[in-house]
Amino acid sequence: MPIDFTARAKGQGLTDPDYAFLLAEEDTGERVAIHCEATSYDKATADLRSVVAVRIRGTRILASQHLALSFWPTEPAEPALARLLRFIGNRPLVGYYLDFTVAMLDRLVQPMIGMPLPNETVEVSSLYYARKTKIPGKNAVDLRLDSILRDLDLPPRTGDDAYAHALAAAMVCLRLEA
């Protein structure tokens, strides 16, 4: 079995052996679309309010089994995070503005297990940008999520919540990879 050095390097700090599965070789072929809501867009100060994760298996989005978590400043975040970590496991993460979501989670996950999320990440706006810039021309690429959805002939978001964003990101990802 090849040694995954990135995971190993990231895993240096793992303090809780219960979460060793995060570093295992990915074998399900699944991915997880994820999105969060927070009190602001400042990674350093915002408070996490909710996270939604949806598994993607092959060409299917397993919407019926999505995980939705809420966070309250008055309650400890660990039980919810534990559920989330088990749900995503070692699957690659897919999202729109995924850096923000991962950064928000890392702020809570790092103190809990001793390392940030080791998962591979797929930023759908990057996929879209790569697709668009293959076509010659100097037009600026509109990277707003709703514009991407419209351009790819995908249904518009059903709401403004984390679930709608995660679902949209999953669809963009599947459409662009096909």
Added chain:
Amino acid sequence: MSDSLDSGAFDFAVPPFDRLTPAEQARLAASLDLGLYAKDSVILKPGERADCLYVVMRGLVQERRGGEVAAVHGPHDSFGLQALFGDDTAGGPDGRPGEGGGAVACVAAEDTICHLVPRQALVELARDNPAFGDCIYQDFGDKLRALSSERANREMAALTMARIRQAYLHPPVFVNAADSLRDAALAMKRNQASSVLVREGNAAETGAPGGRIGILTGTDLRDLVLLDGCPVDSPVGPVARYELLTLDRDDLLFNALILMAKHSVRRLVIMEHGAVAGVLEQADLLALLSNHSQVIALRVDRAVSPDDLAQASQDIVGLIRTLHGTGVKVSFIADLVTELNRKIFRRLFELLAPPDLLANSCLIVMGSEGRGEQLLKTDQDNGLILRDGYECPTLKEVTAAFTARLVEFGYPPCPGNIMVSNPDWTRPLAAYKDAVFHWIHRPDETASMNLAIFYDAAAVAGDASLLAEVKGYLLSRLQDNQMFFTAFARPALAFDTPSGLFGGLFERRRNEALDIKKAGIFPIVHGIRALALEKHMAETNTVDRLWALADRSVLDRGFAGELAEAFTFLSTLRLKARVDSSAAGTQTDNLVRMEDLGKLDRDQFKDCLGLVKKFKEFIAYHFHLNH
């Protein structure tokens, strides 16, 4: 664009989902998954079981049966019910996927998004909400029924569309009005006719226009002479009936049937270009209609002796003629003939074999019969797989009688002696496996051919699992051995296909006949067979294999379509040559002469040969045959 279509939400206003209560709608909505399919990707392979019902949200999905688009589903349409609830027994008894089975592939015709309703949720909702359940199951039942009646309708339509021209017409027997009743009776006897036509007017003017024509039947004659006591030398003129019931030769047979029933007569006078062409007898009309495949099938099922089967076997030829004459597609004829031939084989084997042999063996047909492509009675290619350890004391007699009977029915013996009467092809399971091992690992020309025809085998009678086991063994022995496939595929290039430059030369020598089987049909059949074997496919029919290869992206879909069309055209041409020839019924030669073809056929023939050539290049490249 409506709101419901624009948002990605599930639309509950569309039947049957409008039957759900709000609570049930919420339950369903919570159980939905999404599927995204790129243009041209296969959503459901033929025969694949589905775990959910697909409801199209956006895009377009085509249900394809072979190359045909059987149905198209747009937004709000649901599909996959058959794959969800259909059971495997819907397939034909011969192991080929039946018409009603899962032979349908669902392909995204555009980028498509589907809501997926899991089986579990659907079954629970159908149970809790009977109105919804009825809708779902009724829809499913309707689809199955529609599929099974489609076939029967096509054939019935073909028969009702048949023209009088296709039925046997008795040549008209004329007598003059002045001739005596005795002369009329003599004319009937001499011509073996049951009626005579009476021509009024001058006897010298044969076929004079304006002269009335009457009819006098054998029954009339009997009544006149025996009952009414007319002298036998009285003239026929005054006693003949002149109100003739006539139809044109190009009229529908169906009209003839109606006319006879309406006037309760047993014969009609058939006209062509204003002159009498002949007499259509009720018996001949019924004989033609009784070529209906169901009548033949019934006769096969009820046969209690091999002699009954012989008659049924003869009738198949008539059926082929009728169907071909009414322009029924050749693939449909092949399906029908395959089914009937296998029925006859099965029944014959059941009649000849003792019950324990039947239970412990599997009768197989190979080659074109296995592929379901023989149109006329071709050489026998059959074999018998015996269960290991089973011994039948009368085996030799049974197999010899089976082969002899088939020859009697008009299926010529196989020149390669691939028949059950040959001990090499009546073997226990283990011996078959040994043979397969030998064919694969010590390939020579016969081994390669045996492997090829065995790969096409289909079970006809007895325990089909025996054949399945040998075939499973065959596929498991085939590693991805490039050398083997190269050798196996090579015969596809064995015969030259004249086209292009050589086609020009060929045309100059028009009188020379071309072997259509070697030049066109065999390269397609064998090339496709090699590709199918390489992909370990279970299909045996060439066109089925073609589409399955297209579904697996081995062949380009467009190319597969063209090939299937070319294959069908070449088969049609071959059938046409055989049906028109006097020796119809058995496959004698496969020669086609360019000068015998119409202009349209000739052009299409050339196109087909060009395509075959292109396919051969593909095969040569794919299997590295040029190195």
